[in-house]
Amino acid sequence: MQFLSVLAFIISLVAAAPAAGQSLPRFGAPEKHVxxxxxxATDSIVPGQPLTVGLRLKHEDExxxxxxxxxxxxxPTQIKWQLPAGFSASQIDWPHPKRLPVGPLMNFGYEGETLLLTTLQVPADLPxxxxxxxxxxASWLECKDVCIPGDAQVKLTLPVKPQSSPSASAALFKASQARVPQSALAASAT
Structure with missing residues:
Protein backbone atom coordinates (compact mmCIF):
# COMPACT_ATOMS: atom_id res chain seq x y z
CA MET A 1 0.00 0.00 0.00
CA GLN A 2 2.81 2.43 0.85
CA PHE A 3 4.42 1.60 -2.51
CA LEU A 4 1.28 2.72 -4.38
CA SER A 5 1.20 5.97 -2.40
CA VAL A 6 4.85 6.65 -3.20
CA LEU A 7 4.33 5.80 -6.88
CA ALA A 8 1.30 8.11 -7.05
CA PHE A 9 3.33 10.89 -5.41
CA ILE A 10 6.21 10.53 -7.90
CA ILE A 11 3.83 10.46 -10.87
CA SER A 12 2.08 13.59 -9.58
CA LEU A 13 5.43 15.40 -9.25
CA VAL A 14 6.42 14.56 -12.82
CA ALA A 15 2.96 15.36 -14.19
CA ALA A 16 2.78 18.68 -12.32
CA ALA A 17 6.13 20.01 -13.56
CA PRO A 18 4.93 21.30 -16.98
CA ALA A 19 1.82 22.82 -15.36
CA ALA A 20 4.04 24.69 -12.91
CA GLY A 21 5.98 26.25 -15.76
CA GLN A 22 8.95 23.93 -15.45
CA SER A 23 9.67 22.45 -18.81
CA LEU A 24 11.18 19.01 -19.02
CA PRO A 25 13.76 18.37 -21.75
CA ARG A 26 12.00 16.89 -24.78
CA PHE A 27 14.76 16.48 -27.36
CA GLY A 28 18.41 15.50 -27.29
CA ALA A 29 20.32 14.39 -24.24
CA PRO A 30 18.59 14.96 -20.90
CA GLU A 31 20.07 17.64 -18.67
CA LYS A 32 22.25 16.20 -15.90
CA HIS A 33 22.25 17.55 -12.37
CA VAL A 34 24.57 14.95 -10.85
CA ALA A 41 41.49 4.70 -2.36
CA THR A 42 44.90 3.53 -3.63
CA ASP A 43 47.00 4.32 -6.68
CA SER A 44 47.21 0.70 -7.89
CA ILE A 45 45.75 -2.78 -7.66
CA VAL A 46 47.66 -5.40 -5.64
CA PRO A 47 47.02 -9.07 -6.54
CA GLY A 48 45.03 -10.85 -3.83
CA GLN A 49 44.37 -7.64 -1.83
CA PRO A 50 40.93 -5.99 -1.54
CA LEU A 51 40.59 -2.69 -3.40
CA THR A 52 38.26 0.03 -2.11
CA VAL A 53 36.65 2.08 -4.86
CA GLY A 54 34.00 4.75 -4.68
CA LEU A 55 31.29 6.21 -6.84
CA ARG A 56 31.77 9.94 -6.35
CA LEU A 57 28.53 11.87 -6.89
CA LYS A 58 28.64 15.65 -7.26
CA HIS A 59 25.18 17.24 -7.06
CA GLU A 60 24.23 20.65 -8.40
CA ASP A 61 22.96 23.03 -5.72
CA GLU A 62 19.55 22.00 -4.32
CA PRO A 76 18.58 4.34 -4.03
CA THR A 77 21.58 4.65 -6.32
CA GLN A 78 22.52 1.36 -7.99
CA ILE A 79 25.88 0.20 -9.33
CA LYS A 80 26.05 -2.65 -11.86
CA TRP A 81 29.63 -3.79 -12.19
CA GLN A 82 31.28 -5.11 -15.37
CA LEU A 83 34.47 -6.46 -13.83
CA PRO A 84 37.39 -8.45 -15.25
CA ALA A 85 37.41 -12.21 -14.67
CA GLY A 86 38.14 -13.17 -11.05
CA PHE A 87 37.04 -9.83 -9.55
CA SER A 88 33.94 -9.50 -7.37
CA ALA A 89 32.24 -6.53 -5.71
CA SER A 90 30.68 -6.10 -2.26
CA GLN A 91 27.43 -4.29 -1.65
CA ILE A 92 27.67 -0.51 -1.35
CA ASP A 93 28.81 0.83 2.05
CA TRP A 94 26.41 3.76 2.41
CA PRO A 95 27.54 6.87 4.34
CA HIS A 96 25.01 8.24 6.83
CA PRO A 97 22.46 10.33 4.86
CA LYS A 98 20.88 13.73 5.39
CA ARG A 99 17.19 14.16 6.17
CA LEU A 100 15.41 15.53 3.10
CA PRO A 101 11.87 16.62 4.06
CA VAL A 102 9.40 17.23 1.23
CA GLY A 103 6.08 18.47 2.57
CA PRO A 104 4.74 15.75 4.88
CA LEU A 105 7.24 13.19 3.55
CA MET A 106 10.64 12.40 5.05
CA ASN A 107 13.34 11.18 2.70
CA PHE A 108 17.00 10.35 3.22
CA GLY A 109 19.83 11.01 0.80
CA TYR A 110 22.75 13.10 -0.28
CA GLU A 111 23.40 16.65 -1.47
CA GLY A 112 26.64 18.34 -2.47
CA GLU A 113 29.29 15.65 -2.85
CA THR A 114 29.19 12.09 -1.58
CA LEU A 115 31.23 8.91 -2.03
CA LEU A 116 29.52 5.51 -2.13
CA LEU A 117 32.10 2.86 -1.20
CA THR A 118 32.49 -0.65 -2.60
CA THR A 119 35.18 -3.22 -1.84
CA LEU A 120 36.46 -5.24 -4.79
CA GLN A 121 38.00 -8.65 -4.25
CA VAL A 122 41.06 -8.94 -6.50
CA PRO A 123 42.29 -12.31 -7.80
CA ALA A 124 45.64 -13.45 -6.36
CA ASP A 125 46.93 -14.58 -9.77
CA LEU A 126 46.59 -11.15 -11.41
CA PRO A 127 49.78 -10.45 -13.40
CA ALA A 138 25.53 3.70 -12.11
CA SER A 139 21.91 4.79 -11.99
CA TRP A 140 20.02 7.04 -9.59
CA LEU A 141 17.02 9.30 -9.15
CA GLU A 142 18.07 12.96 -9.00
CA CYS A 143 15.57 15.36 -7.48
CA LYS A 144 14.95 19.02 -6.78
CA ASP A 145 11.38 20.17 -7.49
CA VAL A 146 10.95 17.16 -9.76
CA CYS A 147 12.73 13.83 -9.95
CA ILE A 148 14.38 12.52 -13.09
CA PRO A 149 16.38 9.35 -13.65
CA GLY A 150 20.12 9.80 -14.01
CA ASP A 151 22.87 7.42 -14.99
CA ALA A 152 26.50 7.21 -16.01
CA GLN A 153 28.88 4.65 -17.41
CA VAL A 154 31.99 5.04 -15.25
CA LYS A 155 35.42 3.48 -15.55
CA LEU A 156 38.76 3.55 -13.83
CA THR A 157 42.07 2.16 -15.08
CA LEU A 158 44.76 1.30 -12.53
CA PRO A 159 48.14 -0.44 -12.85
CA VAL A 160 48.72 -3.78 -11.13
CA LYS A 161 51.71 -3.51 -8.77
CA PRO A 162 53.16 -5.57 -5.90
CA GLN A 163 52.40 -2.67 -3.50
CA SER A 164 50.09 0.33 -3.46
CA SER A 165 50.10 3.79 -1.95
CA PRO A 166 47.18 6.01 -0.96
CA SER A 167 45.68 7.81 -3.94
CA ALA A 168 45.11 11.56 -4.20
CA SER A 169 41.52 10.81 -3.10
CA ALA A 170 42.50 8.90 0.07
CA ALA A 171 41.19 11.65 2.38
CA LEU A 172 37.75 11.47 0.73
CA PHE A 173 37.65 7.72 1.38
CA LYS A 174 38.63 8.19 5.02
CA ALA A 175 35.91 10.81 5.52
CA SER A 176 33.29 8.67 3.79
CA GLN A 177 34.26 5.53 5.75
CA ALA A 178 33.88 7.52 8.99
CA ARG A 179 30.26 8.27 8.00
CA VAL A 180 29.33 4.61 7.29
CA PRO A 181 27.42 3.12 10.24
CA GLN A 182 29.57 0.47 11.94
CA SER A 183 26.90 -2.23 11.60
CA ALA A 184 27.00 -1.74 7.82
CA LEU A 185 30.78 -2.12 7.77
CA ALA A 186 30.54 -5.35 9.78
CA ALA A 187 27.85 -6.71 7.46
CA SER A 188 29.89 -5.99 4.31
CA ALA A 189 32.90 -7.81 5.77
CA THR A 190 30.96 -11.08 5.98
Whole structure:
Protein backbone atom coordinates (compact mmCIF):
# COMPACT_ATOMS: atom_id res chain seq x y z
CA MET A 1 0.00 0.00 0.00
CA GLN A 2 2.81 2.43 0.85
CA PHE A 3 4.42 1.60 -2.51
CA LEU A 4 1.28 2.72 -4.38
CA SER A 5 1.20 5.97 -2.40
CA VAL A 6 4.85 6.65 -3.20
CA LEU A 7 4.33 5.80 -6.88
CA ALA A 8 1.30 8.11 -7.05
CA PHE A 9 3.33 10.89 -5.41
CA ILE A 10 6.21 10.53 -7.90
CA ILE A 11 3.83 10.46 -10.87
CA SER A 12 2.08 13.59 -9.58
CA LEU A 13 5.43 15.40 -9.25
CA VAL A 14 6.42 14.56 -12.82
CA ALA A 15 2.96 15.36 -14.19
CA ALA A 16 2.78 18.68 -12.32
CA ALA A 17 6.13 20.01 -13.56
CA PRO A 18 4.93 21.30 -16.98
CA ALA A 19 1.82 22.82 -15.36
CA ALA A 20 4.04 24.69 -12.91
CA GLY A 21 5.98 26.25 -15.76
CA GLN A 22 8.95 23.93 -15.45
CA SER A 23 9.67 22.45 -18.81
CA LEU A 24 11.18 19.01 -19.02
CA PRO A 25 13.76 18.37 -21.75
CA ARG A 26 12.00 16.89 -24.78
CA PHE A 27 14.76 16.48 -27.36
CA GLY A 28 18.41 15.50 -27.29
CA ALA A 29 20.32 14.39 -24.24
CA PRO A 30 18.59 14.96 -20.90
CA GLU A 31 20.07 17.64 -18.67
CA LYS A 32 22.25 16.20 -15.90
CA HIS A 33 22.25 17.55 -12.37
CA VAL A 34 24.57 14.95 -10.85
CA UNK A 35 28.07 14.09 -12.09
CA UNK A 36 29.50 10.64 -11.38
CA UNK A 37 33.09 9.44 -11.28
CA UNK A 38 34.75 6.18 -10.23
CA UNK A 39 37.80 6.66 -7.97
CA UNK A 40 40.03 4.41 -5.85
CA ALA A 41 41.49 4.70 -2.36
CA THR A 42 44.90 3.53 -3.63
CA ASP A 43 47.00 4.32 -6.68
CA SER A 44 47.21 0.70 -7.89
CA ILE A 45 45.75 -2.78 -7.66
CA VAL A 46 47.66 -5.40 -5.64
CA PRO A 47 47.02 -9.07 -6.54
CA GLY A 48 45.03 -10.85 -3.83
CA GLN A 49 44.37 -7.64 -1.83
CA PRO A 50 40.93 -5.99 -1.54
CA LEU A 51 40.59 -2.69 -3.40
CA THR A 52 38.26 0.03 -2.11
CA VAL A 53 36.65 2.08 -4.86
CA GLY A 54 34.00 4.75 -4.68
CA LEU A 55 31.29 6.21 -6.84
CA ARG A 56 31.77 9.94 -6.35
CA LEU A 57 28.53 11.87 -6.89
CA LYS A 58 28.64 15.65 -7.26
CA HIS A 59 25.18 17.24 -7.06
CA GLU A 60 24.23 20.65 -8.40
CA ASP A 61 22.96 23.03 -5.72
CA GLU A 62 19.55 22.00 -4.32
CA UNK A 63 19.63 18.61 -6.13
CA UNK A 64 19.87 15.32 -4.26
CA UNK A 65 20.01 11.54 -4.69
CA UNK A 66 18.81 8.88 -2.30
CA UNK A 67 20.21 6.60 0.39
CA UNK A 68 19.79 2.80 0.54
CA UNK A 69 16.54 3.32 2.48
CA UNK A 70 15.20 6.44 0.75
CA UNK A 71 12.32 7.11 3.13
CA UNK A 72 8.80 7.92 1.94
CA UNK A 73 9.78 8.34 -1.72
CA UNK A 74 12.76 7.97 -4.03
CA UNK A 75 15.05 5.17 -5.19
CA PRO A 76 18.58 4.34 -4.03
CA THR A 77 21.58 4.65 -6.32
CA GLN A 78 22.52 1.36 -7.99
CA ILE A 79 25.88 0.20 -9.33
CA LYS A 80 26.05 -2.65 -11.86
CA TRP A 81 29.63 -3.79 -12.19
CA GLN A 82 31.28 -5.11 -15.37
CA LEU A 83 34.47 -6.46 -13.83
CA PRO A 84 37.39 -8.45 -15.25
CA ALA A 85 37.41 -12.21 -14.67
CA GLY A 86 38.14 -13.17 -11.05
CA PHE A 87 37.04 -9.83 -9.55
CA SER A 88 33.94 -9.50 -7.37
CA ALA A 89 32.24 -6.53 -5.71
CA SER A 90 30.68 -6.10 -2.26
CA GLN A 91 27.43 -4.29 -1.65
CA ILE A 92 27.67 -0.51 -1.35
CA ASP A 93 28.81 0.83 2.05
CA TRP A 94 26.41 3.76 2.41
CA PRO A 95 27.54 6.87 4.34
CA HIS A 96 25.01 8.24 6.83
CA PRO A 97 22.46 10.33 4.86
CA LYS A 98 20.88 13.73 5.39
CA ARG A 99 17.19 14.16 6.17
CA LEU A 100 15.41 15.53 3.10
CA PRO A 101 11.87 16.62 4.06
CA VAL A 102 9.40 17.23 1.23
CA GLY A 103 6.08 18.47 2.57
CA PRO A 104 4.74 15.75 4.88
CA LEU A 105 7.24 13.19 3.55
CA MET A 106 10.64 12.40 5.05
CA ASN A 107 13.34 11.18 2.70
CA PHE A 108 17.00 10.35 3.22
CA GLY A 109 19.83 11.01 0.80
CA TYR A 110 22.75 13.10 -0.28
CA GLU A 111 23.40 16.65 -1.47
CA GLY A 112 26.64 18.34 -2.47
CA GLU A 113 29.29 15.65 -2.85
CA THR A 114 29.19 12.09 -1.58
CA LEU A 115 31.23 8.91 -2.03
CA LEU A 116 29.52 5.51 -2.13
CA LEU A 117 32.10 2.86 -1.20
CA THR A 118 32.49 -0.65 -2.60
CA THR A 119 35.18 -3.22 -1.84
CA LEU A 120 36.46 -5.24 -4.79
CA GLN A 121 38.00 -8.65 -4.25
CA VAL A 122 41.06 -8.94 -6.50
CA PRO A 123 42.29 -12.31 -7.80
CA ALA A 124 45.64 -13.45 -6.36
CA ASP A 125 46.93 -14.58 -9.77
CA LEU A 126 46.59 -11.15 -11.41
CA PRO A 127 49.78 -10.45 -13.40
CA UNK A 128 51.82 -7.49 -12.13
CA UNK A 129 52.55 -4.80 -14.71
CA UNK A 130 49.25 -4.86 -16.58
CA UNK A 131 46.72 -2.07 -16.35
CA UNK A 132 43.20 -3.15 -15.36
CA UNK A 133 40.05 -1.24 -16.27
CA UNK A 134 37.08 -1.38 -13.91
CA UNK A 135 33.70 -0.56 -15.46
CA UNK A 136 30.31 0.08 -13.90
CA UNK A 137 26.92 1.45 -14.84
CA ALA A 138 25.53 3.70 -12.11
CA SER A 139 21.91 4.79 -11.99
CA TRP A 140 20.02 7.04 -9.59
CA LEU A 141 17.02 9.30 -9.15
CA GLU A 142 18.07 12.96 -9.00
CA CYS A 143 15.57 15.36 -7.48
CA LYS A 144 14.95 19.02 -6.78
CA ASP A 145 11.38 20.17 -7.49
CA VAL A 146 10.95 17.16 -9.76
CA CYS A 147 12.73 13.83 -9.95
CA ILE A 148 14.38 12.52 -13.09
CA PRO A 149 16.38 9.35 -13.65
CA GLY A 150 20.12 9.80 -14.01
CA ASP A 151 22.87 7.42 -14.99
CA ALA A 152 26.50 7.21 -16.01
CA GLN A 153 28.88 4.65 -17.41
CA VAL A 154 31.99 5.04 -15.25
CA LYS A 155 35.42 3.48 -15.55
CA LEU A 156 38.76 3.55 -13.83
CA THR A 157 42.07 2.16 -15.08
CA LEU A 158 44.76 1.30 -12.53
CA PRO A 159 48.14 -0.44 -12.85
CA VAL A 160 48.72 -3.78 -11.13
CA LYS A 161 51.71 -3.51 -8.77
CA PRO A 162 53.16 -5.57 -5.90
CA GLN A 163 52.40 -2.67 -3.50
CA SER A 164 50.09 0.33 -3.46
CA SER A 165 50.10 3.79 -1.95
CA PRO A 166 47.18 6.01 -0.96
CA SER A 167 45.68 7.81 -3.94
CA ALA A 168 45.11 11.56 -4.20
CA SER A 169 41.52 10.81 -3.10
CA ALA A 170 42.50 8.90 0.07
CA ALA A 171 41.19 11.65 2.38
CA LEU A 172 37.75 11.47 0.73
CA PHE A 173 37.65 7.72 1.38
CA LYS A 174 38.63 8.19 5.02
CA ALA A 175 35.91 10.81 5.52
CA SER A 176 33.29 8.67 3.79
CA GLN A 177 34.26 5.53 5.75
CA ALA A 178 33.88 7.52 8.99
CA ARG A 179 30.26 8.27 8.00
CA VAL A 180 29.33 4.61 7.29
CA PRO A 181 27.42 3.12 10.24
CA GLN A 182 29.57 0.47 11.94
CA SER A 183 26.90 -2.23 11.60
CA ALA A 184 27.00 -1.74 7.82
CA LEU A 185 30.78 -2.12 7.77
CA ALA A 186 30.54 -5.35 9.78
CA ALA A 187 27.85 -6.71 7.46
CA SER A 188 29.89 -5.99 4.31
CA ALA A 189 32.90 -7.81 5.77
CA THR A 190 30.96 -11.08 5.98
Missing amino acids: DAELIA WHTYWLVPGDSGL VGTPITLNAK
